[in-house]
Amino acid sequence: MALEDAFDDFTHRDWVQETVDGTVRLAVVGIGGFARNRALPGIAAGRYCETTALVTGSPDRARTIAGEFDVEHVIGYDAFRAGNHAETYDAVYVATPNSTHGEYAIAAAEHGKHVLCEKPLETTVDRAEEIVDACSDNGVTLMTAYRLQTEPVVRRTREFVRDGVIGEVVQVHGGFAHPLLDHAGPDTWRLDPDLAGGGALVDLGVYPLNTTRYVLDCDPTAVYATTRSNGGPFADVDEHVAFQLEFPTGATASCTASFDAHASSQLELVGTDGKIAISSPFGGVVPQDIVVESGEMRTEYTGPPVDEVCEEFDYFGYCVLTGADPEPDGADGVADLRAIEAAYESAETERRVALE
């Protein structure tokens, strides 16, 4: 592939292979800030999904939001688990606290509904595998909501890497800092290890982790991690984490995440014959700025922004409608949890932890 061709049609949906009609009717389970501010508008802006139900513990608040987004049904959690009103939706988007993903995803699968589940898939490998099994047993599609995998700048980066534009990847640097308490109170479930399964690593570190795995198209063989907390609201979780991954190709990834630092993110890959640097890849609104160096050639590209959340829901809807297997499937979500569990073990033991 010539570099210039890649930039010609940077945001094209390479995953669309056929024309499909209809939409997937979605129940959005859990109406937190991300669901309201990003997911519901993203679904509304897209083509292959529509929100037909909100599942919530706060029916009054949900009814206001339902009005705003023209959603017909508001369902309580108990009714949802019981399968009441299941005829109003074809699939669910689970956006509840991490430790409840299994409960809702498995209930949905048992009612024959396809599942798009927020990352991390659950709080442990075992619990995540229960989701995978339930979806498999019930013959429904399971996608882990890694929005970065439908982000054009990340998809193009994977293509560059696959096509050898930067040679063999040698070293990756990835970081994601997001000052949690600027956007949430200290009682947020993200700071409760039982509900969240961990701290900055689980919530933010999973972005450089998953994106690096996706771009390199392989899983880490070992991890080392250092976690740190200054106490206070962060007393029970990792406020900051630095971790280093080894891949079977020999590449390493040096990653960081922080709940309590200036909002910023970065991803840079250095290969034997070039490098790729993406500006602010993880913050949710990606500027599509990418620098690609290949041999003597250097290209800086700033693409038209896309709504990656809209891309994500449309990708899920397209997969459900066509019966395609989503790339960020359940196994993908489990692989990250395996790395996360190993990273926490490493932080505890101060040793490199090998992964199967």
Add this chain to the structure above:
Amino acid sequence: MALEDAFDDFTHRDWVQETVDGTVRLAVVGIGGFARNRALPGIAAGRYCETTALVTGSPDRARTIAGEFDVEHVIGYDAFRAGNHAETYDAVYVATPNSTHGEYAIAAAEHGKHVLCEKPLETTVDRAEEIVDACSDNGVTLMTAYRLQTEPVVRRTREFVRDGVIGEVVQVHGGFAHPLLDHAGPDTWRLDPDLAGGGALVDLGVYPLNTTRYVLDCDPTAVYATTRSNGGPFADVDEHVAFQLEFPTGATASCTASFDAHASSQLELVGTDGKIAISSPFGGVVPQDIVVESGEMRTEYTGPPVDEVCEEFDYFGYCVLTGADPEPDGADGVADLRAIEAAYESAETERRVALE
């Protein structure tokens, strides 16, 4: 400090405190590519040093270079060690293979000559400490040649950090890749562990290591490292290294270095209230591009380039002439070797290694 003031006079030599006359007469010991292409022109362009002697094992080649740079004396290594022609210089710049730094630096100190010694100071902590002791015993100035410490963009970064422009530093990413065999044959001493003391970590990793220590103004308390070699010309040393440092402030630094990847370097500091990213800080010709985010403010600055090697020699000359202690002193060089030894131990044992 207001950010805009810092950019007003970005390249000023803040280390010049008084007017001094005269120059330091330098013997350049070891005439490799860096000495010829960067050091001799840098000294010639500067104000406080002049090259009066070349010390070499290849007198014919040295005479050509001496002619080119108008250097009066060419001295053989044996004669140099014996102190012959010591009256022709006041100080030495040692740019020989790493494991010979001690031999020449100590000989110079014993002849009462000040020493500017290339990094790493030697191949082990013990050998480096012998240099420190010899210079101390003989009352001569010792500077480790960390050119980055006289690089304006790095000095300004340290000032920003000191002044709290980005709050407390939380996480650093630093990397330096330089394809060695594009510039040297496979028989280069840099690939001989006895002469070099190690591979990419020693030769390149020392840049993000030292620069991070300098900017944070403290020493690491622990290190973890992974090294890798694909064999061939790199069989005996680390071709690639990824290492993670912990600092007493709680900050971490995620660093990489490679002898066999696309030429690139980066340094990024994320703090509680901002971030600083320097483009291509380590490659020797620094574009003076820096992005500083402080709270809501973002500044991108591209300064006039300076010759950082000229800065380095002038800084050394100024210190010798005024009797000032150079900041990159012998202890600074020893501290890096301590971290490097611990990193190699970590790579061997697959464990975090604590530093005293």
